[in-house]
Amino acid sequence: MSFCFTFHTNRLLVPLLITCLIICLEGVAVQNEKIVTNVGAIINADSRIGKEQKAAMEIAAESFNNKSGNTRELILHFQDSGGDPFLAASEVEELIKEKKVEVIVGMETWQEAALVADHVGNQSKKIPVISFAAPAITVPLMQQRWPFLIRMASNGSAQMKCIADIVSAYKWKRVVVIYEDDGYGGQVGLLALLSEALQDANAKIENHLVLPRLNNSSMAKPNWDEVEELLKLPTFQSRVFIVLQSSLPTVTNLFSVARKMGLVGRESAWIITECITSLLDPQGDDSMEGTLGIKTDYATESSSYAEFQKEFQAKYAEENNSKPGIYALRAYDAITVISKALERMPNNTTSTSLQNMITTLLSNYKGLSGNMHLKEGEALLDSLRFRIINVVDGKRNKELNFKHENLTRAPQGWGMPTAGKPMKFGVPAGNKHFGKFVKVEPRNNSSYDFSYDGFSIRIFYTVLTHLNYHLPFEFVPFKGSYDDLVEGVYNKTFDAAVGDFTILPERMEKVEFTQPYMKSGLSMIVVEKYDESTWMFVRPFTWKIWVVSGAILIYTSLVVWFLERSRNPEFDGSLKNQIGTATYITFSSLFFAHREKVYTNFARVVFLLWLFIVLILSSSYTASLSSMLTTQRPTLNVTTEMLNETDAKVGWDGGPFVSKYLSDTYRFDANNRINVSSENSYTDAFKSKNITAMFLELPYAQVYMNELCEGYTSITEPYEFGGFSFIFQKGSPIARDFSKAILELLENGYIKQLQNELLTPEKQCPNTNSRPKSLSLNSFSGLYVICGATSTLCLLLSFTPCVRKSQKQEKHEGNAGPSDESVLRSQHSNSPQAFTSVEIECVPQR
Numbered sequence: 001m002s003f004c005f006t007f008h009t010n011r012l013l014v015p016l017l018i019t020c021l022i023i024c025l026e027g028v029a030v031q032n033e034k035i036v037t038n039v040g041a042i043i044n045a046d047s048r049i050g051k052e053q054k055a056a057m058e059i060a061a062e063s064f065n066n067k068s069g070n071t072r073e074l075i076l077h078f079q080d081s082g083g084d085p086f087l088a089a090s091e092v093e094e095l096i097k098e099k100k101v102e103v104i105v106g107m108e109t110w111q112e113a114a115l116v117a118d119h120v121g122n123q124s125k126k127i128p129v130i131s132f133a134a135p136a137i138t139v140p141l142m143q144q145r146w147p148f149l150i151r152m153a154s155n156g157s158a159q160m161k162c163i164a165d166i167v168s169a170y171k172w173k174r175v176v177v178i179y180e181d182d183g184y185g186g187q188v189g190l191l192a193l194l195s196e197a198l199q200d201a202n203a204k205i206e207n208h209l210v211l212p213r214l215n216n217s218s219m220a221k222p223n224w225d226e227v228e229e230l231l232k233l234p235t236f237q238s239r240v241f242i243v244l245q246s247s248l249p250t251v252t253n254l255f256s257v258a259r260k261m262g263l264v265g266r267e268s269a270w271i272i273t274e275c276i277t278s279l280l281d282p283q284g285d286d287s288m289e290g291t292l293g294i295k296t297d298y299a300t301e302s303s304s305y306a307e308f309q310k311e312f313q314a315k316y317a318e319e320n321n322s323k324p325g326i327y328a329l330r331a332y333d334a335i336t337v338i339s340k341a342l343e344r345m346p347n348n349t350t351s352t353s354l355q356n357m358i359t360t361l362l363s364n365y366k367g368l369s370g371n372m373h374l375k376e377g378e379a380l381l382d383s384l385r386f387r388i389i390n391v392v393d394g395k396r397n398k399e400l401n402f403k404h405e406n407l408t409r410a411p412q413g414w415g416m417p418t419a420g421k422p423m424k425f426g427v428p429a430g431n432k433h434f435g436k437f438v439k440v441e442p443r444n445n446s447s448y449d450f451s452y453d454g455f456s457i458r459i460f461y462t463v464l465t466h467l468n469y470h471l472p473f474e475f476v477p478f479k480g481s482y483d484d485l486v487e488g489v490y491n492k493t494f495d496a497a498v499g500d501f502t503i504l505p506e507r508m509e510k511v512e513f514t515q516p517y518m519k520s521g522l523s524m525i526v527v528e529k530y531d532e533s534t535w536m537f538v539r540p541f542t543w544k545i546w547v548v549s550g551a552i553l554i555y556t557s558l559v560v561w562f563l564e565r566s567r568n569p570e571f572d573g574s575l576k577n578q579i580g581t582a583t584y585i586t587f588s589s590l591f592f593a594h595r596e597k598v599y600t601n602f603a604r605v606v607f608l609l610w611l612f613i614v615l616i617l618s619s620s621y622t623a624s625l626s627s628m629l630t631t632q633r634p635t636l637n638v639t640t641e642m643l644n645e646t647d648a649k650v651g652w653d654g655g656p657f658v659s660k661y662l663s664d665t666y667r668f669d670a671n672n673r674i675n676v677s678s679e680n681s682y683t684d685a686f687k688s689k690n691i692t693a694m695f696l697e698l699p700y701a702q703v704y705m706n707e708l709c710e711g712y713t714s715i716t717e718p719y720e721f722g723g724f725s726f727i728f729q730k731g732s733p734i735a736r737d738f739s740k741a742i743l744e745l746l747e748n749g750y751i752k753q754l755q756n757e758l759l760t761p762e763k764q765c766p767n768t769n770s771r772p773k774s775l776s777l778n779s780f781s782g783l784y785v786i787c788g789a790t791s792t793l794c795l796l797l798s799f800t801p802c803v804r805k806s807q808k809q810e811k812h813e814g815n816a817g818p819s820d821e822s823v824l825r826s827q828h829s830n831s832p833q834a835f836t837s838v839e840i841e842c843v844p845q846r
Contacts, residue, residue, distance in 0.1 A: 034073040040095035042106035045080035053331035055316040060335035085115040107131040117146040128355040136189025143377040164197035173731025174238040177208040180246040239268040248279045255287040278325040296326040297385040333367035422472035426494035429477035437500040466741035496728040503722025515739035516723025523701035525694040540624035544777040557583040559791045563603035602794035648692040651676040706760040
């Protein structure tokens with residue numbers, strides 16, 4: 001009985017113990033189980049960037065999962081899109097449905113990111129999307145369209161600005177842009193940004209080349225002969241190449257073809273963007289030596305970076321000594337942000353709450369790629385800086401301090417001429433007049449061999465001797481107009497042109513001008529008219545001389561009269577007659593016709609000095625009047641206003657801009673503007689009264705006037721043109737070298753000397769038409785002062801005897817007694833004449 005009871009008891013206890021054990025084991029299992037968060041990752045597994053991103057994301061996920069006490073686990077589900085946006089979108093749909101992913105990261109290109117964001121937006125469950133790409137140009141309302149999209153990348157504006165700064169620093173003017181065809185027009189935005197940045201740097205995109213896309217999974221190569229044909233550059237000469245985007249195999253083949261064609265070297269410059277530069281650390285090719293690359297700068301001193309680099313190199317072992325680039329750092333930061341967001345959230349996580357937490361963290365986040373903040377869905381670095389590296393060889397790069405290093409060895413960036421391909425200079429050969437500037441003549445009646453001479457050609461040859469390099473060139477005669485030749489340089493028929501080209505605003509839009517070697521403006525030539533004035537005889541002296549001379553004459557006459565009135569018998573009679581006589585004597589001395597004698601010594605001194613002044617004045621007057629009467633005196637009162645008012649006919653010669661200038665600036669009617677297109681026809685047009693004035697550019701007018709010498713005069717108008725210059729294609733560095741040489745020739749006086757020798761030699765036209773000027777008061781002021789001072793001094797000295805006699809007489813009268821006084825009175829009363837004689841004795845000495 002007891003046995004049965006024990007048996008039944010054991011039968012009940014065992015299942016109970018087993019049940020308890022099972023419950024305990026299940027509790028432990030529940031306690032050890034982690035909350036799993038699935039993350040979908042879209043990468044391009046065939047690209048180096050995609051491989052780096054995969055390794056970096058795995059390191060971040062492992063670091064999060066291996067934390068002790070962590071109740072969450074992050075599982076990455078990688079999908080290879082191959083760079084195809086449509087494949088990326090379909091893979092995202094698979095990840096959401098089958099893998100139940102709660103976050104999507106990756107997308108190397110913006111086309112992938114945009115299509116994935118659109119696809120996720122159409123799903124009922126809108127999960128966060130973190131892309132490693134951003135559009136080149138951020139369009140408005142992007143965040144409203146994709147509120148769940150976070151772009152952990154910067155747009156291309158900063159990088160394009162950096163490229164423009166490089167172009168500006170080296171003073172390149174034109175560039176060629178190259179990029180690989182992605183099939184979706186992904187480089188249109190970057191092209192627009194680069195074009196705008198280059199415009200600010202005074203440069204422009206001359207052309208762009210689209211490379212065929214190379215399938216990395218296939219060993220077959222595209223037809224690179226087509227690329228070689230593109231790189232022959234038949235229509236442009238820029239040697240500055242900017243590669244915006246390309247896969248490593250494509251860019252490697254591109255440089256191989258370019259080096260074979262001689263396009264990689266001293267004269268050429270190559271710039272590659274970050275998406276290509278990041279591929280060159282472990283990879284390389286000698287054909288890329290000298291290339292400038294751009295890299296985003298990031299801190300490498302922290303212990304976190306050192307630890308990540310160590311793990312990265314261990315995991316990404318397919319490349320030797322590989323260093324993580326900015327793309328790997330951003331991928332690591334993206335997974336790290338997701339991990340930190342999960343740590344801070346409760347177990348019942350929703351996609352919306354996860355999105356908000358990620359956004360909160362990125363608003364102020366410090367990661368391996370740098371300190372960043374979130375603005376309108378874009379995680380921007382607080383300080384975005386770039387490093388410029390120079391590819392030294394296939395395995396080694398050198399970082400440049402771009403502002404201070406390597407500028408003295410700057411590539412030309414331009415296709416320099418060679419003996420086999422000399423520079424083609426167009427020379428105007430259709431200009432039959434003013435051959436002193438450019439003269440093109442066939443040798444021995446040949447149709448192919450020409451001789452070139454003239455003022456402009458001589459300057460060109462001299463400039464060549466001032467260049468620090470040899471310039472192979474050839475002249476090509478051009479019989480069209482100057483504007484047509486400018487157009488020929490613009491459309492690259494000619495590399496440049498030599499001649500007397502006037503710098504004009506509309507021409508500067510098409511070609512590059514050198515420093516002008518001669519000033520230019522508009523000059524008006526008119527027939528000389530002579531000034532036959534009735535009062536010509538008074539012009540030798542200015543009115544001040546006439547007034548001062550008359551005053552000196554009157555003053556001298558008064559002084560002579562005062563000094564001579566008591567001794568000279570010519571001064572008998574009334575006061576009026578005496579003064580008239582003194583004036584006559586002084587005035588007649590002007591002609592040296594006086595016959596009267598001068599008795600007093602003081603009067604003789606005054607009169608002799610006056611005769612000296614008369615001699616100087618008469619000689620000067622005679623010489624000046626003779627010069628005025630015998631020298632031409634053209635009137636210069638002809639103005640454009642007067643010609644317009646009188647409806648006069650005016651001639652012009654030169655380019656159409658001269659006629660346009662007469663129309664727009666001077667308002668000459670079209671019927672009054674006559675084109676006189678030959679230098680030999682100017683004089684005939686004047687003589688036949690067909691024109692009243694002739695308008696020429698100043699250098700031509702100087703040559704014409706120098707040949708005429710007389711009969712015409714030129715009036716330089718106040719408006720000036722840009723000057724005479726040579727022209728080159730836009731952006732040509734040779735134009736800058738020519739400008740420097742021309743400045744040197746202007747400074748050392750060579751051009752002025754050559755101008756006097758060839759254009760306006762003095763022996764052809766003596767200077768006979770300069771108008772003599774009236775003599776001024778300053779010419780005789782010294783004589784006038786001496787004459788006036790001497791006359792005044794003699795006048796004052798003449799009073800000395802009178803003062804002495806007056807003093808003696810007063811003394812004598814003071815000493816006389818009453819008897820003496822009576823005697824005197826008696827004498828005076830008896831002899832009134834004697835009293836008079838006593839008074840008259842007070843006169844100047846002889």
